[in-house]
Every structure is written in structure tokens, then in C-alpha cells.
Amino acid sequence: MDSRTLLALVLSIAVLIGFQFFFGGDVSQPPSEETGVENVPTTGISEQASDHEYGERILTDGGADVSSLSSIRKPDIPVDTKAPLRKARDITVETDLYQLVFSERGGTVKKYLLKQYLTTLSDDAAPVNLIDVSSLHLPLGLQMESQPPVDLSSQFFEPDKEGLKLTQAGEEAQLKFTCNMSNGIKITRAYTFHQGSYWIDLSVYLSGAGTIPGTLCLYNKPGKEGSGLSGFTYSKFTFTGPSYYAKNELHEIKLDDIGEKHAYTGPVDWMSYGDDYFMTALVPIVSEGPWNVLIEKKEADGLTESRLTALKPSLKDAGQGVEVLNLGVYFGPKDIDRLNALGHNLSKAINFGWFDPIAKPLLYFLKFLYRYIHNYGLAIIIVTILIKIAFWPLAQKSAKSMKTMQKLQPKMAKLKEKYGKDKERMNKELMQLYKTYKVNPLSGCLPMLLQIPVFFALYKVLLQSIEVRHAPFMLWINDLSAPDRLMIPGVNIPYLGGIPVLTLLMGLSMYLQQKLSPSSLDPMQARMMQFLPVIFTCMFINFPSGLVLYWLINNVLTIAQQHYVNKFTD
Incomplete structure (x- = not known):
């Protein structure tokens, strides 16, 4: 021959x-300890930091070294045992791009339908729904990192409107959810929606309890391989799962390979869960933070919890309380033009692996x-x-x-x-x-x-x-x-x-x-x-x-x- x-x-x-x-993509494994990322044992986040108001050790240059949320001592938020016992209402927000359904319980997202993307090509196909988890694990759950931490997913958040529908080009509208606890503490979640955009502004305010770091949670799991029935469809040749972008590097976390938990502390551009086509992302407005990312596998079916904590919230009272979280929320398609326009390095979520230098120009x-x-x-x-x-x-x-x-x-x-x-x-x-x-x-x-x-x-x-x-x-x-x-x-x-x-x-x-x-x-x-x-x-x-x-x-x-x-x- x-x-x-x-x-x-x-x-x-x-x-x-x-x-x-090649087609598995260039999946970045968790960086070594020198980059500020560690694989966390099942006992939780590292507790080596000295006590500090925000549970972190502050370096002379203002950066955070190692986070320890459990070192937070005061002020505390007691669990509200007098929360109303009634059925939670659904609050619907609709724009030209999506229909979003909030639940009063926890102020979490119950449904998120993408109007312009269908699950299949059939005439009766339903819109893609990016929320495919049980009512126990709804995205945008809020937790205050007091001692002990208080999970607010069971608390009722009263909306200031029965719903919203944006119809005019360039229109903006705000929806507030307020949790008035029996102990006098008030927590407000303020969402600002934009017609023609998947971007949502989110601020969380705390009144009556000083300044305490807040945590937002994403819960997602992959759909069946090749099913196309949910927003996040699993493919063995590409990556589906949690990821975040920090220090100019994309980290795609495969918990099956690295263990049950993964944590990182430092500046963060965004944290998300995504597949080939769609993503749900939390985007810190001030990326330097410092922020704490904790990604944990919750159930055998692939359900993943991704937690983003602001370790150094604002000390200023904005009139409705201290702003403990200031984020952008992006639930939508991995459209490279949209992501580039939004900034925050969101377009880095589109990862073609080794062939990125050829695939992106193509x-x-x-x-x-x-x-x-x-x-x-x-x-x-x-x-x-x-x-x-x-x-x-x-x-x-x-x-x-x-x-x-x-x-x-x-x-x-x-x-x-x-x-x-x-x-x-x-x-x-x-x-x-x-x-x-x-x-x-x-x-x-x-x-x-x-x-x-x-x-x-x-x-x-x-x-x-x-x-x-x-x-x-x-x-x-x-x-x-x-x-x-x-x-x-x-x-x-x-x-x-x-x-x-x-x-x-x-x-x-x-x-x-x-x-x-x-x-x-x-x-x-x-x-x-x-x-x-x-x-x-x-x-x-x-x-x-x-x-x-x-x-x-x-x-x-x-x-x-x-x-x-x-x-x-x-």
C-alpha cells in the first residue's frame, strides 16, 4: 500500500x-488552589477564615482571600413561624419574548416560557420552558446568610402588582415582592423588566436586620438525551450543566467527575446553568464582589443547585433597606449577538472548545x-x-x-x-x-x-x-x-x-x-x-x-x- x-x-x-x-468541548476543570478555587468536601464551605462582619478575610488590597459564611455572627434573622398559611398565588409577567410566572411562596420563578422557541417543529409544539424542576427547588430562591442561615423559599412575598404585560417598544416596568416578617424584618425583591430583552434587573433589600450577605439559588437539571422536550437537552457530545466565568476563564463544572460539591470565592462575571442553546444566568453588576459560588449536586436525576452569595453587600440604605444583592438575571437563548450586547463576558458561555477560533468567525x-x-x-x-x-x-x-x-x-x-x-x-x-x-x-x-x-x-x-x-x-x-x-x-x-x-x-x-x-x-x-x-x-x-x-x-x-x-x- x-x-x-x-x-x-x-x-x-x-x-x-x-x-x-473533540466534540465534548474544551471543558475547563476546576482551577488549582492558586486560582482561588477548591473542591469542597461534603462538610460545606471552608471555615478557615477569621471572623469578620461579612465572613471573609480581607487582604490589604481589598480582595477576599477565603470565604466562611458560617463565621457570620450578627445580626441574626430568626425564622418567621407566623408566615401565612394559604395557597400561594401566581404572578405573571409577559413581554414579547417570554412569559414568566412567579410564585408568592419564596418569590421564586415557577415557569419561564420562551415565546420564540418551540420544543419541536410540530404545529402544536409548546414553547420551551426553562424551568423543569419540582416546586421544592424553584430558581431564584433567596437565603440570608445569618447565623443560622435563613432559607426564605417558604416565606410569602407579597407582590405590589397582580401582574405585568409589556407591549410597547423600549417599555420598562418594575415588580416588587415584599416579605414582612412578624419580627419586623422586611425583605424586598425588586425586578425591572425590559421589553425586547431577556435581561432582568434584580435588587434585594433588607430592612430591620443590619447588613447580611444574601444568596440567590439556581436549580436546574438536564432533559433526556436528544428529547428536545425541555429547555436543557442533554447531549453526550456537548456540555450541559452549571458553569461560571471568573478571572477571564470559563469553568464548566462536571460534578460526576470532581465530586458532589464545588466552590469558588473571588470576582465573578456570571454564574449559570446551560446547554447547547439556552442558559439561566445570574450576573453580578459589580463583578469584583467578592462573591462565593457553591455548586452542588442535589439529586440522582442530575438536579443541580448553584448558589451565588454577595460576601460584601452595600452598607448604604437605599430608602427601602440595605441593598444586599444587585444582579442581572438572564434566562434565554445563547444568541451571540444578544450576549455580546449585554456585556459582562456573557458571550463566553458559547464555547466551541478547541475549534472556537474557527467556529466563532464561521x-x-x-x-x-x-x-x-x-x-x-x-x-x-x-x-x-x-x-x-x-x-x-x-x-x-x-x-x-x-x-x-x-x-x-x-x-x-x-x-x-x-x-x-x-x-x-x-x-x-x-x-x-x-x-x-x-x-x-x-x-x-x-x-x-x-x-x-x-x-x-x-x-x-x-x-x-x-x-x-x-x-x-x-x-x-x-x-x-x-x-x-x-x-x-x-x-x-x-x-x-x-x-x-x-x-x-x-x-x-x-x-x-x-x-x-x-x-x-x-x-x-x-x-x-x-x-x-x-x-x-x-x-x-x-x-x-x-x-x-x-x-x-x-x-x-x-x-x-x-x-x-x-x-x-x-
């Missing part, structure tokens, strides 16, 4: 198994094309053509070299016959032959080799970008992020359902490409190469249809180029 054929086979296998290695360019042609399938075709043009000189040189190699086959056969028993001499003579005719035996595989990073980057974009989720192309292809299937009534292929027409066309294009390419005189090599279209067809059968479209168009352009070389090159 010559080196060109061997390399082609190696590249094919690399494409086949490479995505299983995504921006696809979005640029979409603004004019309004079809991501056509945008992919244009990108494929432009990539082919960029590689045209190299591919043209490679095609000519392969044709020259075909002409040299008789001479190579004679050398193998003459020096077959002397491998060293035969290789030396072959190298001299290549040098004489100025050909490179590996040049035929070079264009494919250079396109592999683009291939992987496009896969990541199609798999993880909200922009192409449920994006139609034409005919039966109604979702470029999903495998193509032509559904015919009465036809149900086992394990596939419909007919993968686009994938079969891609396999056929590879077969035609091989027929036009210079063939090897070695029958064994020829038979091995004939299996490549079958291998690629099987491999692509469950790939996103947008990726299959890219490879199909690339093959068609390669066939046209090879036809040109065969016809007009001596």
Missing part, C-alpha cells in the same frame, strides 16, 4: 472517531449571510463555495500531481518488480522518481487534511448554535441542526425512521469523485478505497443535515474540478 492511500484511510478514520474526542459569517438571503442552508452553500475557492490553487496543484502520479504507475510497478525484495533500495528509487517528475505522493490528501478543522468547526456550529436550531433549508429539510429524513407515509426504516436522502446523495457524490480520480494499479488499494463512500455514508447518517449539505456541495465542486483537470490538463 502506498503512502497516499494509507494517509487517506487514516484521515477517514480520523473523521470517523475524531468528533467523539458563525458570525453565517449570520452575516443570513441577513441578506434569509436561509442558513444557502448560507452554508455559499461558505462551502468560498472555502473551495480559497483552497482552489492548492487543490488544483494536488489534482495535477495525482494525475502525474497515475502516469508514473507503470514506472513505479517496474521499480517494485525490480527492487521488491530490497525495500530500502526501492524506496530510494521511488523518491528519486518523484523528484525527477516533481510530484508529491501525499499531495492528494493535503486539501482534505486542511479542511478537517473547518469540518469539525462547522459541526460544532450546527450542533450548538441557537441560530440554526430548527432552521429550515428547503423541501423535506426543515431543521439543519438535525439529521435529514424524508418521511414517507407507510415507510418506516428501522433505527432511522425516514429516508436519509441527502446523506445517500453525499455517499453517491463520493463514489463519483473516486471514479474521476486517478486510480491505483494495486487491486487491493482500489478495493479499500471503494469502501470509503460506504464508511462516510454510515458515519454521516446521524450528522446534522447542514453538515451533510456542506460535504455534499464540497464533493460536487471537487468532481467539477477533477473533470476540468482530466479534460484540460496534459
Whole structure:
């Protein structure tokens, strides 16, 4: 087997198994102790800090070293045993983008429906709901870090309005929830909503109890793999779970790998739970803090609690109490333009792993094309053509070299016959032959080799970008992020359902490409190469249809180029 054929086979296998290695993303494991992050044992957060008003040890430069919430001594908030015993009302807030339902009990979020994103493509599909947890673990639960800590999720928060509906462009509205405890302590949660934005401003005020750090909690769990039935759908090739961005580094926390708890103390840009398409995030307005992040696995089904604590709340009374928390809340899609506009490094939540330097520009360019042609399938075709043009000189040189190699086959056969028993001499003579005719035996595989990073980057974009989720192309292809299937009534292929027409066309294009390419005189090599279209067809059968479209168009352009070389090159 010559080196060109061997390399082609190696590249094919690399494409086949490479995505299983790369597509998990560049998941940052918890930093070492030098970065201020530690894996926490089940006993809780570190208690090594000396006593301080906010339970932290303050360095001379104003930064926080190690947090110890349990060192807080005063003032305390006693549990209110006289909370009203009645059914909690639902308070609904509606904008053009979402419908949010609060519960009076705890002032927590009970439901969050994204109006512009549906769970499936069916006509009766429901909007994506980012809240899929039990009533015992609703997001935006509040806890005051007194001694002992007081969980306010069971306390009633009275709203100042029965609900809100924003209808005018640029409209803003505020909703306040107030918990008046029987001991005279008052806690107010003030939300400000913005029409046309997923961003919500949140301030928490404490009156009658001095200044005590406050904690907000996120509760989330992944949906079933590939189900698409909940906001957070699990995929074994990408990351779904809690994360935070601190000190210019993204930390994606896999609790199954590092233990039941993970903690960090220091400046934080944001803390979130997310998957490929959506995220729920808490964003400190003043990121320096210091803040305490505690992420804990609560139940076997993957339910995760993420807690964000302001260790140094404001000392100023804002008229309705001391502001103990000042945050932005973002519950919505991982739309790169929206996240960039909001700042706070939120766009770093879109993580394409090792291929980020290629995937991000590719995504921006696809979005640029979409603004004019309004079809991501056509945008992919244009990108494929432009990539082919960029590689045209190299591919043209490679095609000519392969044709020259075909002409040299008789001479190579004679050398193998003459020096077959002397491998060293035969290789030396072959190298001299290549040098004489100025050909490179590996040049035929070079264009494919250079396109592999683009291939992987496009896969990541199609798999993880909200922009192409449920994006139609034409005919039966109604979702470029999903495998193509032509559904015919009465036809149900086992394990596939419909007919993968686009994938079969891609396999056929590879077969035609091989027929036009210079063939090897070695029958064994020829038979091995004939299996490549079958291998690629099987491999692509469950790939996103947008990726299959890219490879199909690339093959068609390669066939046209090879036809040109065969016809007009001596």
C-alpha cells in the first residue's frame, strides 16, 4: 500500500472517531488552589477564615482571600413561624419574548416560557420552558446568610402588582415582592423588566436586620438525551450543566467527575446553568464582589443547585433597606449577538472548545449571510463555495500531481518488480522518481487534511448554535441542526425512521469523485478505497443535515474540478 492511500484511510478514520474526542468541548476543570478555587468536601464551605462582619478575610488590597459564611455572627434573622398559611398565588409577567410566572411562596420563578422557541417543529409544539424542576427547588430562591442561615423559599412575598404585560417598544416596568416578617424584618425583591430583552434587573433589600450577605439559588437539571422536550437537552457530545466565568476563564463544572460539591470565592462575571442553546444566568453588576459560588449536586436525576452569595453587600440604605444583592438575571437563548450586547463576558458561555477560533468567525459569517438571503442552508452553500475557492490553487496543484502520479504507475510497478525484495533500495528509487517528475505522493490528501478543522468547526456550529436550531433549508429539510429524513407515509426504516436522502446523495457524490480520480494499479488499494463512500455514508447518517449539505456541495465542486483537470490538463 502506498503512502497516499494509507494517509487517506487514516484521515477517514480520523473523521470517523475524531468528533467523539473533540466534540465534548474544551471543558475547563476546576482551577488549582492558586486560582482561588477548591473542591469542597461534603462538610460545606471552608471555615478557615477569621471572623469578620461579612465572613471573609480581607487582604490589604481589598480582595477576599477565603470565604466562611458560617463565621457570620450578627445580626441574626430568626425564622418567621407566623408566615401565612394559604395557597400561594401566581404572578405573571409577559413581554414579547417570554412569559414568566412567579410564585408568592419564596418569590421564586415557577415557569419561564420562551415565546420564540418551540420544543419541536410540530404545529402544536409548546414553547420551551426553562424551568423543569419540582416546586421544592424553584430558581431564584433567596437565603440570608445569618447565623443560622435563613432559607426564605417558604416565606410569602407579597407582590405590589397582580401582574405585568409589556407591549410597547423600549417599555420598562418594575415588580416588587415584599416579605414582612412578624419580627419586623422586611425583605424586598425588586425586578425591572425590559421589553425586547431577556435581561432582568434584580435588587434585594433588607430592612430591620443590619447588613447580611444574601444568596440567590439556581436549580436546574438536564432533559433526556436528544428529547428536545425541555429547555436543557442533554447531549453526550456537548456540555450541559452549571458553569461560571471568573478571572477571564470559563469553568464548566462536571460534578460526576470532581465530586458532589464545588466552590469558588473571588470576582465573578456570571454564574449559570446551560446547554447547547439556552442558559439561566445570574450576573453580578459589580463583578469584583467578592462573591462565593457553591455548586452542588442535589439529586440522582442530575438536579443541580448553584448558589451565588454577595460576601460584601452595600452598607448604604437605599430608602427601602440595605441593598444586599444587585444582579442581572438572564434566562434565554445563547444568541451571540444578544450576549455580546449585554456585556459582562456573557458571550463566553458559547464555547466551541478547541475549534472556537474557527467556529466563532464561521458563525458570525453565517449570520452575516443570513441577513441578506434569509436561509442558513444557502448560507452554508455559499461558505462551502468560498472555502473551495480559497483552497482552489492548492487543490488544483494536488489534482495535477495525482494525475502525474497515475502516469508514473507503470514506472513505479517496474521499480517494485525490480527492487521488491530490497525495500530500502526501492524506496530510494521511488523518491528519486518523484523528484525527477516533481510530484508529491501525499499531495492528494493535503486539501482534505486542511479542511478537517473547518469540518469539525462547522459541526460544532450546527450542533450548538441557537441560530440554526430548527432552521429550515428547503423541501423535506426543515431543521439543519438535525439529521435529514424524508418521511414517507407507510415507510418506516428501522433505527432511522425516514429516508436519509441527502446523506445517500453525499455517499453517491463520493463514489463519483473516486471514479474521476486517478486510480491505483494495486487491486487491493482500489478495493479499500471503494469502501470509503460506504464508511462516510454510515458515519454521516446521524450528522446534522447542514453538515451533510456542506460535504455534499464540497464533493460536487471537487468532481467539477477533477473533470476540468482530466479534460484540460496534459
